[in-house]
Amino acid sequence: MSEITQVSLGGMGQSVRRKEDIRFIQGKGNYIEDIYLPNMLYGCFVRSPFAHAKINGINSAEALKVPGVVAVLTAKELAAHNLAWMPTLAGDTQAVLAGEKAVFQGQEVAYVIAENQYAAADGAEMVEVDYEELAPVVDPHQAMDKNAPLIRDDKKDQKNNHIFTWEAGDKAATDALFKNADVVISQKTEFQRVHPAPMETCGCVVNHNKITGQTDIYLTSQAPHAHRTVFALVAGLAEHKTRVIAPDIGGGFGNKVPVYPGYVLTAAASIVLGRPVKWIETRTENLQSTGFARDYHTQAELAATKDGKILAMRVNTLADHGAFNAQANPTKWPAGLYSICTGSYTMDNAYVKVDAVYTNKAPGGVAYRCSFRVTEAAYVIERAVDQLATKLKMDPAALREKNFIKSSQFPYKTVTGWEYDSGDYHKTMKLALDKIGYAELRKEQAEKRKKGELMGIGISFFTEIVGAGPRKQFDILGLSMNDGAEIRVHPTGSATVRLGVKSQGQGHETTFGQIVAEELGIPVEKITVEEGDTDTAPYGLGTYGSRSTPVAGGATALAARKVREKAKKIAAHLLEVSEQDVEWKNYKFQVKGVPGKVKTMAECAFAAYTNAPDGQEAGLEATFYYDPPNFTFPYGAYICVVDIDNKSGQFKIRRFLAVDDCGTIINPMVVEGQIHGGLTEGFAIATMQEIRYDAEGNNLNGSFMDYLLPTAVETPHWETDKTITPSPHHPIGAKGVGESPNVGSPQAIVNSVVDALSHLGVTNIDMPVTPWKIWQILKEKGVAE
C-alpha cells in the first residue's frame, strides 16, 4: 500500500488550490441574482429623500396604473399584518417601512412589486409621498444636546437621543493611576463611518407556497440559520417549513449579517401574493441604507511613567448608531469586544466608556471585517501608543516592546477581563523589525529630514479577540454562539461535510475539507463541504467576526474525531485485534508495533455499511456542536513606510509588511489571500473611504464615484510573513485570520503619515488621510505653498 502523507491528502498546512474556483472561473457561481424562479415578481423601493420628515400621506394610485405593477405595499398594509416594525439584532425596533415619519435619507417608504425590474422601478417613480420636513440631527455630539429634536418619538419611553452607556474596567482605580502618573497623553480620534461594500449587494428571492405553507428564502446571508430563526420570530413563519438558502455570496464583510427591511418585505410580498418575489439592492441603496460600520468618536488617554511604562488607559467614546440601533453585536455586549482596547500591553488598570446615540442617518454598526468593534479598539490603542512615544521622545517600537505582555505571562488576564490564550509578541515584533530593516529606515528618515524630505514609518502591533463565543457569555437574540459540523463518510470512502457557517469567499469548501482530510486520512478531493442550506446543514450562527475557524473549525475537528473513534472499533474488528491494540498512525489504523497490519479509513467506511461488528450501529457519521471554552487572540506586527511629497501632500506607501500570527495555519495560500484582501480594505479605510452627510443629512457617498474602492493602481504591494503560536485551547490550534489585516492596518498607515510629519508638531490626522488633508497641514506649517 502506498504511503498516505499530509501532501497527498491535502491536509493541514498545504496550499491546496481552491475547490470552489472551478465554477467561479467559468461563470457558474450561483449568486442571489442568478436565482430565477418561474412566475417571479420583482420588488423595488420608494425611499425617503429626506433625513427627517413627517409623512402625511402616500398615494399609490398612479403607480398601480403602470403596466406590470402588481402591488404597492406601505406601512399601513404591513401594520394590518403586524409587520410594520421588526426587531433589530441589537434589541431595538426598526420600521420595515416608514409610517408616520422617515428618520434617515434612503429609508424604505413603500415597496412596489411588478412583473420585471424595469416596471417595478417605473412604479416606484409614480408613488406620491407627502413629506413635511423636520429638523435633522446629523452630528452625534449634537444628538446629546438637550434641545436636539427627538428622533425616536415612536418609542414610548425614549425622551432623548441617547441609546446606552456601557462601561468596562475600574474607573476609580484608573483615575487614581492617572492622577499620580509622570506622563499623560490625551488623543481625540474619529473612526469615520465606512461601509463594507462587498462587490455583490444584498438581496433575496422568496418563494412562498400557499398550499403547503412552505417558504423558501434565498438570501445573501452570512448567517442562514440565525436568519431563519429571526424570520420565525418576526414573521411567525414555522421554522420547519422555512428554508433559508444562502447561495454563493459575492463578499460579505459584515454587510450581510443584519436582517434588512428588503428581506422582510420580499417575504411578506411572496406570502401575500403567492408568487416568488426577487429583490436586489442597487449599489446606491447598499451604501445609503444597509449596514454601515464604525462611526466611533473617541477621547483616549494613556498614563505612563517617565521611562515609558504604561500604567493605565482611559477611553471615552461617542458612538453614532444612526436612526435605529441595528448594530450587530452579542446581546450582552452593546459595544462589542471594545474593551480589548488595552491591546498588546500590560497595564495596571483601564476604564472604557461608550455612549451610543441616535442620529438621522442610516442604521447599522456592523462588524465590517472585524470582530465586534475590535477594529475601533485596535485603532485607539495603537494611535495612542504612538502619541505617548512622541511625548516621551521614545522610539515607538521600543515603547511597544517595553510594554508587551511577555510570552511567559500567557494565558494573560487583562485588566478589562479577557484571558489572552497565547502569544510571543517580542518574537513577532523582532521578525517584522528585522525584515523591514527598521534601524536603517530610521537612519534614512533622519537624513531625509535634514534635506526637508518627508518619510514616515508607522507601526501597529494589534491583538484581536475573535471566535465568538463561549455560550456562557455570548448570544445574539438569545441564540448561543455555537456552531455545528456534520460529517458523513460514505461506503466508498468519500465524505460529505456540512457546516452552520457560510463562506463569502473565504474558501471553506477547501479549508474545512483539509481539516477533515487531516483528521480522517481521506484525500481532500474526496470531501465535499456544503454550507448555506438550513434544510441540510446543522445549526450555526454563521460567518463573521473571524469565527468560522475558531468555532466551526473546532466543531469540524471534533466531529471528525468522533468518526475516527467509531472507525477505530471497526478497524479492530477487521484486524481481529482488540481496540486497545489499534493506533492511528500515518493516517491509518495500525496494529500497535506491526506496521504491515493496517486498515485505511476507506476500508473502515466500507465495512461500516457492509460488515459492521456485531452490536455496533451501522454507518459512519457524526455531528458535533462546539462551544469554544474561550476566544482566540490572533495578533500581528504591521509596518508601513510612506514617502510624502512636501509640496503637494501626495503620498505613496513604499513598503507595507504584515507579520501575522493566527496560530495553526490550515492553508497558507488562503491565509495569505485573506491578508492581502484585508490589508487592501484597511488601506481604503485609512486613505479614501468615508460615508459623509451634509448638514441636512444628505448622504454624500452613495455610489462608487464618491465612495472609493482602491483599484489595482493605488493598492500597494503587500509583503507578508508569519510566526505560528497555536491556540492552546482550540482543537487544531487555529485562531482565525480573515479580519486581522483589516484590524491591524489602518493605524499602521495613519501612524506612518503622522510619523513623517511629527517633527512639525503633528500628533494626529483623522482618517481618511488624503493628500488634501496633508497639504493643508504642510501649508499651515509653512512647508508647502
Next chain:
Amino acid sequence: MSKKEITITVNGTAHTASVEPRMLLTHFIRDVMRQTGTHVGCDTTSCGACTVSLEGQSVKSCTIFAVQADGKSIVTVEGLAQNGALHPIQEAFKEHHALQCGFCTPGMMLSAVGLLQRNPNPTEDEIRWGISGNLCRCTGYQNIVKAIQDAAGKMPKGVKL
C-alpha cells in the same frame, strides 16, 4: 413601452429577442439569455463586474443598451473555455488564488484577456492600469496581477475573442 427585435451573437450562438430599447446589454445577457456569469456590482460603470468582450473590445455591459449591440458578437465568461479546455486566464486565476468570492472574477478575466490581446507582454504597471476599471474587494489585486503575468505567456496564438 414599444419593443425592438434584435439579434446578438453570444459566445458563438445567435439570439433573437424583442426587447425594450432601454434594456441594458447586461440584462439581455442575464435575464433574456440566462447567462448569469456576467455580474452587476454598481450603478455607475465603476466596478467592471459586467465586463464582456464586444467585437473583441472589453466593454462594461451595464453601460450599453442591448439595441446598440444588435447584429454584433459578444463573448462572456461562459465563452472563455473552448472544447472543454479552460482558457489560460482561467487556469492562471485558479493556480494563483486570484479570486475569493468570485463575483468580480468574470469581468476581471475578460478585462485581462482584452489587455493581453492588446499588449501580449505587459509590465506590472501596465497590468495594474489595464485592470483599473475592475474593482475587487477580496484579493487586493496582487494575485490577480500574478495570474495575468502567468497567462501572458500562454495566450492561444491567433485566437481572438
